[in-house]
Structures are given as C-alpha cells and as structure tokens.
Amino acid sequence: MRRITKISAVLSAGLFSLAATACTSDGGDTASEGENSDFKACMVSDSGGFDDKSFNETSLAGQDAAEEDLGIETATVESAGDSEYANNIAQLVEQGCDHITTVGFLLGDATLASAQENTDLSYAIVDFAYADDQGNNTAPDNLKGLTYATDQPAFLAGYLAAGMTESDKVGTLGGQNIPTVTIFMEGFRRGVDQYNQDNGTKVQVLGWNGKSGSFTDDFEDKTKAQAIGEQLIGQGADIIMPVAGPSGLGALQAAKDAGVKGIWVDSDGYESTEFGDILLTSVVKGMDVSVEQAITDSVNDEYDNEIYLGTLENEGVGLADYHDFEDQVPDELKDKIDELRQQIIDGELTTS
Amino acid sequence: MSSLRMTAGWWASAKVTLAAFAIALLIGAVLIAFSDEDVVETLPNLFTYPGDFFVAAADAIGSSYWAMLKGSLGSWHAIASTLERSAPLICAGLGVTFAFRAGLFNIGAQGQMTIAALIGGYVAFAWQLPAGLHLLCALVACLIGGALWGGVAGVLKAQAGAHEVITTIMLNYVAASVLLYALSKDAFQRPGSDNALSPQPLDTARFPSIGGVHLGVLLALLAAVLVWWVLDRSTLGFELRAVGANPNAARTAGMSTTVVYTVAMVIAGALAGLAAAMNVLGEGNALSPTLVGSIGFDAITVALLGRASPVGTVLAGLLFGAMSVGGVAMQASVGTPKELTAVIQALIVLFVAAPTFVKALMRFKDQGGGTTLLAKGWGA
Numbered sequence: 001m002r003r004i005t006k007i008s009a010v011l012s013a014g015l016f017s018l019a020a021t022a023c024t025s026d027g028g029d030t031a032s033e034g035e036n037s038d039f040k041a042c043m044v045s046d047s048g049g050f051d052d053k054s055f056n057e058t059s060l061a062g063q064d065a066a067e068e069d070l071g072i073e074t075a076t077v078e079s080a081g082d083s084e085y086a087n088n089i090a091q092l093v094e095q096g097c098d099h100i101t102t103v104g105f106l107l108g109d110a111t112l113a114s115a116q117e118n119t120d121l122s123y124a125i126v127d128f129a130y131a132d133d134q135g136n137n138t139a140p141d142n143l144k145g146l147t148y149a150t151d152q153p154a155f156l157a158g159y160l161a162a163g164m165t166e167s168d169k170v171g172t173l174g175g176q177n178i179p180t181v182t183i184f185m186e187g188f189r190r191g192v193d194q195y196n197q198d199n200g201t202k203v204q205v206l207g208w209n210g211k212s213g214s215f216t217d218d219f220e221d222k223t224k225a226q227a228i229g230e231q232l233i234g235q236g237a238d239i240i241m242p243v244a245g246p247s248g249l250g251a252l253q254a255a256k257d258a259g260v261k262g263i264w265v266d267s268d269g270y271e272s273t274e275f276g277d278i279l280l281t282s283v284v285k286g287m288d289v290s291v292e293q294a295i296t297d298s299v300n301d302e303y304d305n306e307i308y309l310g311t312l313e314n315e316g317v318g319l320a321d322y323h324d325f326e327d328q329v330p331d332e333l334k335d336k337i338d339e340l341r342q343q344i345i346d347g348e349l350t351t352s
Numbered sequence: 353m354s355s356l357r358m359t360a361g362w363w364a365s366a367k368v369t370l371a372a373f374a375i376a377l378l379i380g381a382v383l384i385a386f387s388d389e390d391v392v393e394t395l396p397n398l399f400t401y402p403g404d405f406f407v408a409a410a411d412a413i414g415s416s417y418w419a420m421l422k423g424s425l426g427s428w429h430a431i432a433s434t435l436e437r438s439a440p441l442i443c444a445g446l447g448v449t450f451a452f453r454a455g456l457f458n459i460g461a462q463g464q465m466t467i468a469a470l471i472g473g474y475v476a477f478a479w480q481l482p483a484g485l486h487l488l489c490a491l492v493a494c495l496i497g498g499a500l501w502g503g504v505a506g507v508l509k510a511q512a513g514a515h516e517v518i519t520t521i522m523l524n525y526v527a528a529s530v531l532l533y534a535l536s537k538d539a540f541q542r543p544g545s546d547n548a549l550s551p552q553p554l555d556t557a558r559f560p561s562i563g564g565v566h567l568g569v570l571l572a573l574l575a576a577v578l579v580w581w582v583l584d585r586s587t588l589g590f591e592l593r594a595v596g597a598n599p600n601a602a603r604t605a606g607m608s609t610t611v612v613y614t615v616a617m618v619i620a621g622a623l624a625g626l627a628a629a630m631n632v633l634g635e636g637n638a639l640s641p642t643l644v645g646s647i648g649f650d651a652i653t654v655a656l657l658g659r660a661s662p663v664g665t666v667l668a669g670l671l672f673g674a675m676s677v678g679g680v681a682m683q684a685s686v687g688t689p690k691e692l693t694a695v696i697q698a699l700i701v702l703f704v705a706a707p708t709f710v711k712a713l714m715r716f717k718d719q720g721g722g723t724t725l726l727a728k729g730w731g732a
Contacts, residue, residue: 042684046642047642047645075683075684075685075687076683076684076687077680077683077684077690078683078690080645080646080690081642081643081644081645081646081647082631082637082638082640082642082643082644082645083437083440083631083635083637083643083645083647084645084676084680086635087433087436087437087677087680088680088684090429090433091423091680091681091684092684094429094681094684095684095685105547105549106549106640106642108549109552109637109638132544133543133544176532176548176641177536177548178546178547178548179545179546179547180547217529217532217641
C-alpha cells in the first residue's frame with residue numbers, strides 16, 4: 001500500500017513534468033532532433049556482457065532506442081571483472097559522455113564515486129538504488145537508481161503456472177541467491193499460493209521455499225541450469241521458470257527435451273530465445289523503457305535522482321503475451337489474471 | 353642452467369616475441385577491418401573500386417590501434433590506469449613463474465587470489481585499526497590467504513604426489529564456492545542488504561596513492577626484484593631450479609623435493625595473494641563473486657609470455673595491462689569490440705609457444721632461444 005502511494009507520487013510528478021515540457025517545447029521538438037547529436041549517452045555492462053539475452057542486453061536496447069528516437073550519440077564498454085568498473089566508467093567520462101548508464105548492483109560503488117566526481121554528468125544504474133537503513137534515497141542529485149517490482153508480474157506467472165500444471169508441481173531455479181533474482185521466485189511462489197487458496201488445490205513449488213532453493217551460482221553456464229531443470233522435471237514439475245540470465249536457457253532446453261513447458265524472465269522469451277514454442281509466457285522487466293526514459297530526461301534537462309520503480313501500473317514490468325498458448329489457456333484463467341493484475345495495480349493485493 | 357641458455361639466446365628469444373607480437377597485431381588488423389561496418393559496405397564493390405576498401409580498412413585499423421595506444425599510454429591518467437591494471441597481473445604472473453621454475457604448473461592463481469581477497473578483504477572492511485597498521489594487517493592477511501591456498505596444492509604434491517595441475521584447478525572451484533558461501537552470510541554483506549557484495553575496504557586499509565597511482569604498484573615491482581633475487585641468487589632458488597630441471601637428480605644430490613615443492617607453492621600463493629591486495633587494498637574493490645575477474649588465468653598467459661623470468665613477467669604484465677586498458681578506450685571511442693584485445697593477447701602467446709612457426713614465417717635463422725621452458729611443467 002505504502003509503495004503504491006509512493007508510486008503515484010512519482011507518477012504524478014512525472015506527469016507534471018511531462019505537461020511542463022509539452023508547454024515549453026512547442027514547436028521546438030522538430031528542431032531539437034538534430035541538436036541532440038551533441039549529446040552522448042554511454043553504458044557500461046557488468047561481466048555478463050551485452051550479449052547475455054538478459055539484463056545487460058535489454059538495458060542496451062533502451063540506449064539503442066534512445067539513439068534512434070532522439071538522434072543522440074552513444075558508446076558502450078563491456079566489463080570483464082570488478083577491478084575494471086571504475087576505469088571503464090572513467091574512460092567514458094573521458095570520451096565526453098553526458099549520461100552514463102551502468103548495469104547491475106556490482107557497479108554501485110564505482111558509479112557513485114564517478115557521479116560524485118563529475119556533477120555535471122547524469123548517471124543511471126540499473127537494478128540498484130542507493131538507500132540508507134530507513135529506505136531513504138541517498139543518491140547524489142545526478143544519479144538515478146532504476147529498480148523493478150518484478151514480484152508483481154512473477155506473481156501472475158505463478159498463478160498462471162498453477163492453473164496450467166497437470167502434475168500439480170511447478171518449478172523455479174535461480175542464478176544466485178540475491179534479491180534481484182529471488183524477487184521473481186518469491187512472486188512466483190506467492191502466485192501459486194494464491195491459486196491454491198482460490199481454488200482449493202495443492203500445487204507445489206519446487207526449487208524455492210521462500211528462503212532457500214535451487215541455484216546455479218552461475219549466470220553463464222547453461223549446463224548447470226540444465227542439470228537443475230532436469231532434476232525439477234524429474235521430481236514432477238511440468239512448468240519451470242529459470243531466473244538465471246543466459247544460464248537459464250539450459251533449463252528451457254531441459255524442459256523442451258522432457259516435453260514440458262517453461263516461463264522466461266527479463267525479456268519476452270518468445271522473441272529473444274529459440275524456445276518460444278514451449279513458453280507459456282514471460283515475466284518482462286522493462287529495463288529498456290526505463291533506461292531510455294532516463295536518457296530522455298537527461299537530454300531534456302529534467303533529470304532528478306528520484307528512484308524509479310517499474311511496476312505493472314507504469315508498465316515498467318509486465319507479463320508477456322501467451323503467444324502459442326493463447327488458445328490453450330482457459331478464458332477463465334486469463335480473466336482471473338487480468339483481475340489480479342488490476343488488484344495489484346489498485347494496491348488491494350501485495351505480492352512481496 | 354636455464355639462465356645460461358637464456359642469456360645466450362636472449363636476443364633470439366626477444367626477436368621471436370616481437371615477431372609474435374607483430375603477427376598478432378597484423379591478424380588483429382584484418383579482424384578489425386572485416387568487423388567494421390564501413391569496410392563491409394565497400395566489399396560488394398571491391399573489384400570496381402578497390403581504393404574505397406583500402407581507405408576504409410586503413411581508417412578502421414588506424415583509428416582502433418591509435419585509440420588503444422592513446423588510451424593506454426596517451427596521458428598521465430592513461431599511464432596510471434595501465435600501471436594499476438598491470439600490478440595484479442604482474443604479481444599473480446610472478447606466482448606462476450615462481451612455481452614454474454620449480455617445475456610446477458600452477459593453474460591456481462585464481463583460487464589463491466580469491467581466498468587472499470576473502471581473508472584480506474574481511475580484515476580491510478571489518479577491523480577498526482589505525483591507518484598504516486590496518487594496511488599492514490590487511491596486506492599480511494592477503495599474503496597468508498594466498499600462501500595457505502597455494503600451500504595446500506604444494507603439500508598435496510609433496511606428500512601425496514597429487515599432480516598440481518589437477519589440484520590447483522580443483523582448488524580454484526573450491527575457492528570460488530567458498531567466496532560465494534561467505535558472501536551469502538550477513539558477516540560479509542553490507543548492513544541492510546542481501547546482495548552478494550561486501551562493504552568497501554576502509555580507507556585506513558588502502559594503499560596511499562601518489563599522482564593517481566596507488567603505491568601497491570611499487571610493491572609489485574619490488575616483488576619482482578625479490579623473486580629475481582631468490583631465483584637467481586639464493587640457495588633456495590638454486591634448489592628450486594635444480595628440482596625444476598630434474599627432480600631425480602636433485603634428490604640424488606641431497607635436496608628435498610618435498611620441501612622445495614611445498615615452499616615453491618607457498619611462495620607462489622603468497623604472490624597471488626599480493627595480486628589480490630592490489631585489487632582490494634589498491635583499487636579498493638569490495639568483495640563480490642566476480643572480484644578476481646580472470647586475472648588468475650591471465651597470469652598464466654603473462655608468465656608464459658614472460659618466459660618464466662621475473663623481468664619477462666613484469667614486461668608481459670605491463671603489456672597485457674596496457675592492452676586491457678587500451679582495449680576499453682578502443683571500444684569506448686571507436687566501438688571496436690573489446691574481445692579483439694583478448695584475441696590479440698591469445699595470438700601472441702600462441703605464436704610465442706610455437707617459436708618454430710614464427711621463425712619459419714619470419715625467415716629467422718635458427719639461433720636457439722626458441723626452445724622455451726613452456727612445455728616443461730607438464731612432465732615434472
């Protein structure tokens with residue numbers, strides 16, 4: 001509930017500023033297309049690299065979209081290890097970047113240090129926010145944290161999975177026991193619980209019990225997720241949701257081999273992976289949208305350090321289409337999920 | 353024995369290395385040209401307008417390599433970055449070199465660095481001590497951590513005859529898992545956060561820096577001098593090289609191979625620990641699952657390229673550090689993929705490891721110096 005009020009505050013603030021631009025930029029919009037070419041937006045990946053079919057790649061898609069839409073210059077740097085972050089950001093500063101996006105909480109320290117040093121540049125960091133013990137924003141004025149309430153769509157995915165399973169067992173696995181991963185798994189678990197409550201069923205979640213579960217401890221190695229996927233399927237799961245970046249593709253392979261279904265995360269797996277035909281849906285984390293928005297704000301001189309939270313309401317997160325399963329998902333279930341979505345947006349239902 | 357041969361063939365071996373570098377850059381140039389969009393656009397008209405192709409290719413290659421050079425050596429800031437990036441490579445490379453001279457192929461710098469960073473990093477962020485003393489404690493903790501992990505492989509080799517290649521590789525996995533486990537515990541996490549990220553090392557435990565370079569870099573160079581002295585001037589070094597050259601003969605001559613193997617791995621581990629100190633106490637990085645990156649493995653390449661000599665290792669470390677920093681600049685300014693630097697680095701080592709091929713290609717007369725120590729560790 002508290003979160004919702006905060007969101008609406010952010011939203012209304014955003015609307016005001018939007019309205020403000022609409023007033024001031026009358027006619028100036030077309031002229032600014034070319035002017036933006038002196039603006040340079042840059043991005044540093046974490047060690048996953050920009051080809052991870054997951055959060056680095058999606059974030060970069062946001063910057064690429066901004067390049068196209070705003071006519072700005074861009075540059076990117078990939079990191080191989082922690083000791084590179086500070087230097088990689090410094091290199092981009094030296095290249096004359098006006099806005100720097102860093103991807104992942106591991107870059108938190110290096111981004112903060114650079115933002116404090118270069119107060120005339122704007123910074124955004126994906127999947128991280130600077131907060132003290134009370135949850136107050138501690139970021140400097142030129143640094144924006146981008147965070148995502150992925151538990152909301154994951155909750156819907158859990159509800160859907162519980163409604164679609166034939167073995168009364170669904171599974172999930174993570175890349176590592178860290179909050180940005182387990183938030184998906186916890187939302188999924190609660191969604192299944194909700195289905196059980198509503199329908200008096202006993203669908204079990206394998207791979208996550210609210211505290212511990214199955215983890216690959218690796219976001220790269222597909223074989224690890226494949227092995228865990230096979231285990232989960234062996235224990236009876238007929239729908240699995242891997243939350244392990246590119247490693248998770250191994251779990252989808254296991255699902256395909258065993259003839260069971262999967263749910264992808266971060267991006268719409270129907271488009272980004274080769275396993276579209278077994279995917280019920282995907283839990284989409286709209287990093288591209290928020291990264292582009294931050295760049296746009298910076299171009300328009302409207303930057304603030306307010307923490308961004310992607311939700312179902314502002315469509316910063318969402319549940320993808322059912323694609324090939326459109327006809328197989330019962331209409332009642334679809335309606336129920338739409339209803340739950342609305343309840344979450346209205347703040348009547350908490351998912352974490 | 354080996355130092356004698358190396359002096360005799362010093363120029364010949366340097367020539368092979370330089371030639372390997374040149375060939376690798378040449379192949380890199382071809383890759384740059386064909387991965388550049390502007391160049392690819394000229395390809396359909398290659399035979400009608402060959403000029404366009406060569407102009408575009410020269411432009412792509414020139415601007416990429418220029419950006420790399422400028423990014424690594426073009427300003428004091430660039431040089432500082434290069435030195436800081438080279439320091440851990442040099443230290444860990446020295447560790448590999450040291451073990452190598454005792455006939456041990458130490459693949460475990462990665463794991464040794466990981467444990468060193470874990471222990472040293474904990475001391476650096478959790479203990480409250482006055483400046484100076486804190487740095488000393490954290491540094492010693494790093495050295496002990498590395499020495500401990502290297503020592504395990506040494507003892508296993510000396511006492512049980514377990515091959516160090518196998519044990520060090522396995523110990524890398526164990527170390528990575530230990531780090532992950534530690535980072536899942538509250539004691540190693542930031543207060544109020546569940547992320548696998550420790551607090552930052554306190555300022556009292558950081559190397560002081562002058563002109564933007566932390567003083568750990570000096571320590572890395574001192575370590576190189578020390579390793580040279582131990583290997584070439586001390587009794588221990590003599591025994592080490594004797595065991596490395598022929599363990600049976602050394603044993604017959606009354607040397608203890610068990611002591612040599614253990615000591616060699618302990619010191620190698622401590623050097624890897626020093627590399628971890630560059631990371632944690634020098635750059636001030638917090639502990640995370642990806643803290644060490646691939647430095648421990650790059651160190652093997654550095655040592656091989658440096659022909660298992662301390663001077664060579666320092667030079668190779670500087671080269672790799674410069675290429676790594678320059679690679680980022682190349683990617684940031686021209687957009688050439690950073691992977692290219694990794695390809696060039698790998699090619700250099702590949703050619704250095706195949707001296708006959710390079711000599712045939714460059715039409716050098718065979719003057720020796722090509723037969724390196726590289727393949728030796730495996731048999732020992």
